[in-house]
Amino acid sequence: DLGVVADVADKIAVMYAGRIVETAPVHELYANPAHPYTKGLLRSIPRLDQKGQDLYAIKGLPPNLLKVPAGCAFNPRCERATDLCRSELPQLVPVLDAEGADLPGRRSACHFWKETLHG
Numbered sequence: 767d768l769g770v771v772a773d774v775a776d777k778i779a780v781m782y783a784g785r786i787v788e789t790a791p792v793h794e795l796y797a798n799p800a801h802p803y804t805k806g807l808l809r810s811i812p813r814l815d816q817k818g819q820d821l822y823a824i825k826g827l828p829p830n831l832l833k834v835p836a837g838c839a840f841n842p843r844c845e846r847a848t849d850l851c852r853s854e855l856p857q858l859v860p861v862l863d864a865e866g867a868d869l870p871g872r873r874s875a876c877h878f879w880k881e882t883l884h885g
């Protein structure tokens with residue numbers, strides 16, 4: 767429950783299919799996620815100003831952990847997935863600001879974290 771997490775945590779680690787896919791100070795992650803799964807989770811939080819509208823849901827289902835997709839496990843559900851995502855497991859790498867400086871505590875396991883962060 768991301769609403770509860772925001773109240774009780776300073777840092778957050780988002781997991782998908784048994785792996786950490788993003789870490790960040792909690793308010794930075796909410797304001798500007800650097801992984802498409804985190805972005806989807808945040809979009810699916812109900813908001814009072816969207817009363818009466820359909821809730822957003824990430825398409826598809828989480829994978830069977832005995833048969834995790836090749837490459838990035840999130841690729842079958844990701845709107846940004848490419849052939850690279852389907853073949854190469856993204857490592858958890860530092861997330862940098864627009865000037866190339868390390869953002870403390872921020873890591874993302876997405877080949878396209880830059881595009882996700884700034885897109």
Ligand code: SF4
Pocket residue numbers: 801802803838839840841842844845846847848851856875876877878879
């Ligand atoms: S690595 Fe590719 S499939 Fe995985 S989250 Fe990033 S863009 Fe999506």
